[in-house]
Amino acid sequence: MTQDLTAFIAGLPKAELHLHIEGSLEPEQMFEFAQRNGVTLPFDSVEAIRAAYAFSNLQDFLDIYYAGAGVLLTKADFHDLAMAYFRRLAADGGRHAEIFFDPQAHTDRGVPFSVVADGLLSAMDEAEKTLGVTSKLILCFLRHLDEDAAFETLKQAEPYLDRIAGVGLDSSEVGHPPSKFARVFKAAADKGLKIVAHAGEEGPPEYVWEALDLLAVDRIDHGNRALEDEALTKRLVVEGKTLTVCPLSNLKLCVVGDLTDHPMKRMLDLGLKATVNSDDPAYFGGYLNDNWLAVAKATNLTRDDLITLAKNSFTGSFLSKDQIAEHMAAIDAYAAAN
Template identity: 50%
Template sequence: MQEQRDPVPEQRESTPGEEERASTTAESDPFLAGLPKCELHLHIEGTLEPGLKLALAARNGMVLPYADEAAVRAAYAFDSLPSFLVQYYEGMSVLRTEQDFYDLAAAYAARAHAQNVRYAEIFFDPQAHTARGVAFDTVVRGLTRALDDARRATGFRGHLILCFLRDFQAEFAMATLVQALPYKDWILGVGLDSDEKGNPPLKFAQVFARARAEGFRLTMHCDIDQENTTEHIRQALDVIGVDRIDHGTNAVEDPELVEKLLDRGIGLTTCPISNGVVTEGMKAAEIKQLLDLGVKVTVNSDDPAYFDGYVTENLAALRDALSLTDAELVRLERNAVEISWAPPAVKDALLAELDAYGA
């Protein structure tokens, strides 16, 4: 393992805007602020806040076309999934060393702990790094070391899910899976993200079959309002055989898909704020409909540095839109714990904490 270098100069755990949002939530909704939380849809590269992005660029001798943090945030003008991905991949370019990945994950772990996130399953995109010359080992060691340190320091538990990039070839995904095999103790499962257009789940059927045979759990993005979105959900369920689905809210349009989710106990990791950025509206009504139908729907933050909201802000936005009760908030968090891949003892402890808090 590489020797730990000095911290990023002037790194902060939160920007003034984040502190203001957290304070506002705590004051206006103390039940939500104190609610124990479980997050299952969080891209670690999507937690790269503007301040850290600029600090890492400076440390690595890179010049970015932004004068300050405000200019970075002003560039986050998205109206679709592809327009978001342009900025998302630009941000990744500053991540080069093991310490960079450590600092990224450590910053998220601190924010998550501050929002009472007890457990998180965290996506990372190794192909976006190996494709530009960063070693797989560099990525996974930096992230894992930060999560291990956070657990020792605060009790926050974070575990990794490797996501394949669906706009690359399936052969590249298979090669990345092979790279991951020596790290199986550090990676819970595999997923699929990035630009969905023209890249259906079926394209990666062999990769996911090999991943399951190797003992990985399976999830897969079925993004909101994409081309052939309900067909992609069907493929994820019937061809890939996923354990859960990321986003997937369009399933509500097809009663047969809803029945499959219910019959198989498969949950959805929804992300209200990012929904409202890349498509029309947060899909709040659809999320509530799925919740009322008994689908194990959950609420998560997706790429919070880019969409201006961590998990508490996503829950607050959905609560405001739907007038959710305290009991429904607890139910959303119970759903997350139940469909998580945490060990049984960890699940039992989290569920007991939620029951005590709700009471």
């Protein structure tokens, strides 16, 4: 990849559609929050935490992810966590983000839903005012828990549904198919919420079919393994379903053995509506532009590919048509000037 494309990516207006806010918890923040909240960590240094980030699969990652979330106890913690992310996003040319949060990871520890939501929403307001970055909030159900727990979380969210854009499904994928949560997703859709779900990362293509047919998703999070099924791939193209792909996450969790094997270029060539995202950037080695740069270099993405990815990130968002049109015009203007 030429230096010109590196610079082009740096300034390209873009949105992030697959970001777990708890996954932006840097080791330094973990220590800071633990100290101010009196939480004892099983690590004696920042370096020890970083050393623990040697995952071999999704479950290894989740084990430390949930341990790290234990330092988040107050509205200020969630606010500060989110603002740190938004500052990094703005530095990467990010104009908009649709962030996931895992309320069950906190309410199960005795942290009220309101503490989590109020902290995140206050940061979202501040980011828009001070950084010009807009955002939407997506509540994720933890799929390793049961559907009754998901229904309880949806009930707890009711006072905030005017400020929550959608619901998603994350955590351990294998053995927890989308069909397990069909009723609660219908209930959420009936309340006017957008629907997304992690599918086809470690789970099989059948999980992507279920997400489409049983959950009626508006977009698919990850979706890599959909490429194993030609009929499924064609359907995703015809329906224009956005895939929120996370290159460095795929590498770190061994979904791909090497980034040169990443399917991003193939996805674009097939007409799939792929986007680039950072997933859990503190754990997976890079924020938004790190992912753009790494996958562009490894898979030889062209300038036109980059423009397509940027446009997909907005047309796949839950922004209004007018807002999307403004961002598309900004991308065209940037491309013309660069």
